[in-house]
Amino acid sequence: MLRTKLIDLLNSHYPIIQAPMAGGITTSQLVAEVSSCGGLGMIGAGYMTPDQIREQTSEIKQLTSRQFGINLFVPNDLPVSEKNIEWANEKLESICKELKVQHPDRIEVPNYKHLVNQFYEQIKVLIEEKIPICSFTFGLPSEPIIKELKQHSIILIGTATTVSEAIEVENKGMDIVVVQGSEAGGHRGDFLKDTQESLIGLMSLIPQVVDHVKIPIVAAGGIMDRRGLMASLCLGAQGVQMGTAFLTCIESGAHPLHKEAILGTTEDQIVLTRAFSGKWARGIKNRFISEMQEYESSLPAFPVQNSLTKSIRKAAALEGKKDFMSLWSGQSPRLAKNQRVSTLMKSLIDEQSKSFEDLT
Amino acid sequence: MLRTKLIDLLNSHYPIIQAPMAGGITTSQLVAEVSSCGGLGMIGAGYMTPDQIREQTSEIKQLTSRQFGINLFVPNDLPVSEKNIEWANEKLESICKELKVQHPDRIEVPNYKHLVNQFYEQIKVLIEEKIPICSFTFGLPSEPIIKELKQHSIILIGTATTVSEAIEVENKGMDIVVVQGSEAGGHRGDFLKDTQESLIGLMSLIPQVVDHVKIPIVAAGGIMDRRGLMASLCLGAQGVQMGTAFLTCIESGAHPLHKEAILGTTEDQIVLTRAFSGKWARGIKNRFISEMQEYESSLPAFPVQNSLTKSIRKAAALEGKKDFMSLWSGQSPRLAKNQRVSTLMKSLIDEQSKSFEDLT
Numbered sequence: 079m080l081r082t083k084l085i086d087l088l089n090s091h092y093p094i095i096q097a098p099m100a101g102g103i104t105t106s107q108l109v110a111e112v113s114s115c116g117g118l119g120m121i122g123a124g125y126m127t128p129d130q131i132r133e134q135t136s137e138i139k140q141l142t143s144r145q146f147g148i149n150l151f152v153p154n155d156l157p158v159s160e161k162n163i164e165w166a167n168e169k170l171e172s173i174c175k176e177l178k179v180q181h182p183d184r185i186e187v188p189n190y191k192h193l194v195n196q197f198y199e200q201i202k203v204l205i206e207e208k209i210p211i212c213s214f215t216f217g218l219p220s221e222p223i224i225k226e227l228k229q230h231s232i233i234l235i236g237t238a239t240t241v242s243e244a245i246e247v248e249n250k251g252m253d254i255v256v257v258q259g260s261e262a263g264g265h266r267g268d269f270l271k272d273t274q275e276s277l278i279g280l281m282s283l284i285p286q287v288v289d290h291v292k293i294p295i296v297a298a299g300g301i302m303d304r305r306g307l308m309a310s311l312c313l314g315a316q317g318v319q320m321g322t323a324f325l326t327c328i329e330s331g332a333h334p335l336h337k338e339a340i341l342g343t344t345e346d347q348i349v350l351t352r353a354f355s356g357k358w359a360r361g362i363k364n365r366f367i368s369e370m371q372e373y374e375s376s377l378p379a380f381p382v383q384n385s386l387t388k389s390i391r392k393a394a395a396l397e398g399k400k401d402f403m404s405l406w407s408g409q410s411p412r413l414a415k416n417q418r419v420s421t422l423m424k425s426l427i428d429e430q431s432k433s434f435e436d437l438t
Numbered sequence: 439m440l441r442t443k444l445i446d447l448l449n450s451h452y453p454i455i456q457a458p459m460a461g462g463i464t465t466s467q468l469v470a471e472v473s474s475c476g477g478l479g480m481i482g483a484g485y486m487t488p489d490q491i492r493e494q495t496s497e498i499k500q501l502t503s504r505q506f507g508i509n510l511f512v513p514n515d516l517p518v519s520e521k522n523i524e525w526a527n528e529k530l531e532s533i534c535k536e537l538k539v540q541h542p543d544r545i546e547v548p549n550y551k552h553l554v555n556q557f558y559e560q561i562k563v564l565i566e567e568k569i570p571i572c573s574f575t576f577g578l579p580s581e582p583i584i585k586e587l588k589q590h591s592i593i594l595i596g597t598a599t600t601v602s603e604a605i606e607v608e609n610k611g612m613d614i615v616v617v618q619g620s621e622a623g624g625h626r627g628d629f630l631k632d633t634q635e636s637l638i639g640l641m642s643l644i645p646q647v648v649d650h651v652k653i654p655i656v657a658a659g660g661i662m663d664r665r666g667l668m669a670s671l672c673l674g675a676q677g678v679q680m681g682t683a684f685l686t687c688i689e690s691g692a693h694p695l696h697k698e699a700i701l702g703t704t705e706d707q708i709v710l711t712r713a714f715s716g717k718w719a720r721g722i723k724n725r726f727i728s729e730m731q732e733y734e735s736s737l738p739a740f741p742v743q744n745s746l747t748k749s750i751r752k753a754a755a756l757e758g759k760k761d762f763m764s765l766w767s768g769q770s771p772r773l774a775k776n777q778r779v780s781t782l783m784k785s786l787i788d789e790q791s792k793s794f795e796d797l798t
Contacts, residue, residue: 240706241772260620261639275706279621279639281669282660282769286705289772300642309641309669345646346600346635409642412601412649 084294084316087233087253088211089145091116092427093317094307095256095296096324098122098149098213099264099406105331106134108324108419110141115423120213124151127196128203135207147211147235150200152219153193154269156379163187166377167386169370177393177402187382198223205230213237216357216380217269218250235296237267239276244287244295246270254294256319257287261300263322263348263408265359265380273350273358280313288314302413304426322408327419335400343411354391354404356383362411365401366390444654444676447593447613448571449505451476452787453677454667455616455656456684458482458509458573459624459766465691466494468684468779470501475783480573484511487556488563495567507571507595510560512579513553514629516739523547526737527746529730537762539753547742558583565590573597576717576740577629578610595656597627599636604647604655606630614654616679617647621660623682623708623768625719625740633710633718640673648674662773664786682768687779695760703771714751714764716743722771725761726750 084093096112098104098120109119119138123131131148138146167185174181201223204212212227213235219227227234228251235254236247247255258267259280268276278286280299287295297310298319310318324330326337339362349363353370357380361367370377377383394402407414415422444453456472458464458480469479479498483491491508498506527545534541561583564572572587573595579587587594588611595614596607607615618627619640628636638646640659647655657670658679670678684690686697699722709723713730717740721727730737737743754762767774775782 241704242706259639259641260637261642271706275709277620277637278705278769279619279641279660281619281640281657281666282621282705285663285665286770286772288665297641300639303645305645305648305673306641308672312668312672313665344601345638345642346602346631349635409638410646412646 082294082316084254084296087294088118088317090118092423093296094118094423094426095147095317095319096120097264097298097319097321098124098147099321099325099332100124100149100151102331103325105329106137106141108327108329108331109134109146110138111329111419112324112423113138113144113146114142115420116427117423118211119146120211121146121148121209123148123200124215126200128199131200131203132207135209145210147213147233148204148209149213149215150197150204152214152217152269153190153197154216154380155190158187158378158382162376162378163382163386166373166383169373170386170390173366173369173390173402177390177397177399179389179393185386187385193381201227204232211235213256215265215267218247218252221250224251238287239266239268240271240278240283241286241290243268243270243276244291248291248293252293254296255287255291256296256298257283257315259283259297259299261409262298263325263360264406265355265357266350277350280310284310284313284315300408300410302408302410304428306410307426321406322410322414323422324419325407326414326416327422328416329419333395333403335398336403336405337416339400339405340407340411340414341416343407345409345411348407348409348411352377352383354384354387356380359404359406360408362405362407364403364405366403442654442676444614444656447654448478448677450478452783453656454478454783454786455507455677455679456480457624457658457679457681458484458507459681459685459692460484460509460511462691463685465689466497466501468687468689468691469494469506470498471689471779472684472783473498473504473506474502475780476787477783478571479506480571481506481508481569483508483560484575486560488559491560491563492567495569505570507573507593508564508569509573509575510557510564512574512577512629513550513557514576514740515550518547518738518742522736522738523742523746526733526743529733530746530750533726533729533750533762537750537753537757537759539749545746547745553741561587564592571595573616575625575627578607578612581610584611598647599626599628600631600638600643601646601650603628603630603636604651608651608653612653614656615647615651616656616658617643617675619643619657619659621769622658623685623720624766625715625717626710637710640670644670644673644675660768660770662768662770664788666770667786682770682774683782684779685767686774686776687782688776689779693755693763695758696763696765697776699760699765700767700771700774701776703767705769705772708767708769708771712737712743714744714747716740719764719766720768722765722767724763724765726763
């Protein structure tokens, strides 16, 4: 297989990154198995404490000798009024009742300073644990942090949804840019423009980014099999990041109902919503999304709305009520399979080596 | 070059269709030149009278001996109330004033019966003129029409934006399906689901359609160069349909300001709007779209809103005011060039023959 700059940077066999999905999906088994199979496993650590990161890092190191990466959320200081929080909290009252979840009168929401401190602590741990690759979503870290990570020779990956964002990622010194198309499941990674103006399909987005940045480009969004991998390479990406395809794998920690829902749905049931977290994200339409739709544009920003819906999502998961779970999925659910990571990786790579060299 | 079923059906050298853009863009020079260069030129005849179709057909036949196709809009019977029409007409009053266009108190809007008769007449002409290929948007024609066209050995192309629509296109007996991704410029071709649920990126849409239909698939949306062509073939399409890439060509009849606008914009300025026609369409954000945005969801359906805005669009074009023109564009404006059709075709085909055979 042709060695590209991307493969050199990732120190992997194949240009395939397992998307760092947050919220318990990226189990140590999943991350380790992807890396063992020659891809790059990633911990979705956005919501994780330093201790949780330490614990998982040590677990993964016992499962594989190959390297893996981690993803962090860059905190944003978005103004949210007390009144808006109260209003949004009220809108959840009847659902709390139905799920028999205590509906608190006042909810503690994370403040920006606290989030920044948490972020610093996550950075500290990944340096201590010598995790060699770190990707960021929802923006880029500050210059001092970038400088410190580079001093520790950590490979940095930024996320972009438009050409301008990709240029910003390169200018800030990131080594690789993950280009997230409108097809992608879960949270949108936009950080410069409105989400609605950052919903560009990969067929358009990749070649336009390729023409404007020099760092290796990784395509993300709706890629599920060898066809998507090959198409991404044709468009000028050096590799792919796949989320939904790994989410339904046996090793993933996604809720069984979440996996089932993806395996049973179609591309026209996948919608964008702010209802779960205050940030636009793509997932399977369910009752929660439908009922909250009329309030959607007025809900408080991430992570406030995320805190408000936490107890609902937790109860729904425990009681197996998928109508109130956040069933994130990209736009290719018909291509999802419940299979081992090794089977998925093999199907991506088979017959690929030859064509890959022909194309690049 | 490998002969695929698509190339056999189109009787072209290359699996490249020039999208049938309506409204004067597909001049005889454009259509003829695309066909002469080995692709398939298409007349965007949605708004054309039988006489106009006859005239253009005869013009094109003088310019090329190769075959070309035509596209028609399938009429839809969408209920629109008088009150809604009056309300929407009022919303245009201040813009009419600014453009010094007479703002009529009452507007004659096309009724469904009339549209169906017009459609029958268009069908009659294309049979008389022996146009060998006909594509449809906004739905599928009735069974008797399909039967009649087939008796005249006319190759039929349907447009789909979801897997269900592609299956419907195949089941109704179409020979080819154009699969329109969310990246595509101009009007959305959805006819079974809401537009918002039919905005699937090509990276997701093509392989999912490939797994569900047997007729040849043509990818459409954001494809501008060889990278997009090759990626589409990787995903399982047999060819591509390109709109914006041909729109900015020298031979196209698009307004010079329209071409200029595309050549000068970026992917994050391209939005979806119902403001011009009552049907969702993708184009460059301008004052008209911004000012109408708050009314968007309540505007009367196509073709009523299209009739209401006709005088505004006409005056804007005449006076060169692009703030009030419908500047349709796909999501890849950065890849657009003002070039000859022959240059574009050559750049698509160069080095492609070899790889095309490797891939399929």
